[in-house]
Amino acid sequence: MSDRLAALQQFDDSRAGVKGLVDAGITTIPSFFHHPRPLLPPSAPAAPLSIPTVDLSLPRPAAVDLVRTAASSLGFFHVVNHPLPLPLLSRAISAFRSFNDLPPAVRSTHYSRQSAGGVSYASNFDLFRSPAATWRDTLQITWAPGVPDTSRIPEACRRELVELEEGVKEVGRIVMELLAEGLGAESGRLEGMTCLEGRQMVCHYYPWCPEPERTRGLAEHTDPGVVTLLAQDGVGGLQVKWEGEDGHAGGWTWSRWRGRCSSTSEICSR
Numbered sequence: 001m002s003d004r005l006a007a008l009q010q011f012d013d014s015r016a017g018v019k020g021l022v023d024a025g026i027t028t029i030p031s032f033f034h035h036p037r038p039l040l041p042p043s044a045p046a047a048p049l050s051i052p053t054v055d056l057s058l059p060r061p062a063a064v065d066l067v068r069t070a071a072s073s074l075g076f077f078h079v080v081n082h083p084l085p086l087p088l089l090s091r092a093i094s095a096f097r098s099f100n101d102l103p104p105a106v107r108s109t110h111y112s113r114q115s116a117g118g119v120s121y122a123s124n125f126d127l128f129r130s131p132a133a134t135w136r137d138t139l140q141i142t143w144a145p146g147v148p149d150t151s152r153i154p155e156a157c158r159r160e161l162v163e164l165e166e167g168v169k170e171v172g173r174i175v176m177e178l179l180a181e182g183l184g185a186e187s188g189r190l191e192g193m194t195c196l197e198g199r200q201m202v203c204h205y206y207p208w209c210p211e212p213e214r215t216r217g218l219a220e221h222t223d224p225g226v227v228t229l230l231a232q233d234g235v236g237g238l239q240v241k242w243e244g245e246d247g248h249a250g251g252w253t254w255s256r257w258r259g260r261c262s263s264t265s266e267i268c269s270r
Contacts, residue, residue: 018123034215052069054178056083064181071179082174089167094160095156099139113125115142118143121137132219133215134215134216134217139157139205143169144196157203165201168199176191177191
């Protein structure tokens with residue numbers, strides 16, 4: 001067994017995740033978390049980028065037009081005045097944070113790479129496959145198809161995440177209706193194609209890092225689903241990559257919204 005693989009196995013066997021390293025008082029991060037430089041800050045866009053906002057309180061035709069334009073150009077847009085109560089969203093984020101603040105011995109009882117009952121809690125689902133690990137622990141719940149065993153969701157955040165799922169499902173339905181209408185189809189077209197029947201909630205926790213310049217919370221990626229609803233806490237940190245047009249080079253831009261619900265989709269840009 002290589003030294004790197006042995007270090008990965010020791011980390012995983014601790015069942016404490018990244019938060020466990022922080023709780024242990026580390027001052028340097030393990031080398032398997034190191035990413036190639038340069039990491040931050042990302043290159044500044046050649047031209048200012050404005051992430052579009054979709055206000056769901058607008059008349060339907062106006063909202064459809066905004067979604068059509070945003071999805072076909074950037075593939076990312078900010079949703080406001082949605083039906084998901086912000087206090088519920090805040091409670092869910094706080095409850096999940098409270099779970100991660102529990103002692104390692106308590107959290108470790110939930111640690112597993114196997115999605116038993118549709119629920120898993122671990123650090124880096126691709127820990128043994130990725131070139132470098134990222135600085136996060138993740139609770140993942142598969143709500144559909146099937147029904148998860150909610151008793152496997154940590155008690156510290158169980159009620160809040162179950163309540164959040166219903167609200168998120170409704171926002172997803174609305175966004176898919178707008179996307180379908182933007183494509184010139186009936187509003188229920190995407191739901192009729194079972195696009196709402198597979199739903200997964202992924203809760204990432206990014207602890208304080210003693211060497212943030214060496215790693216990252218989440219590597220660049222494109223989500224495989226039809227729609228991703230994403231909510232940040234008050235810290236933020238989300239970056240969006242955009243392709244340049246009209247002679248501009250494009251690049252990465254920071255999302256500047258805090259603690260709201262956003263939506264990403266590539267259904268119209270493919």
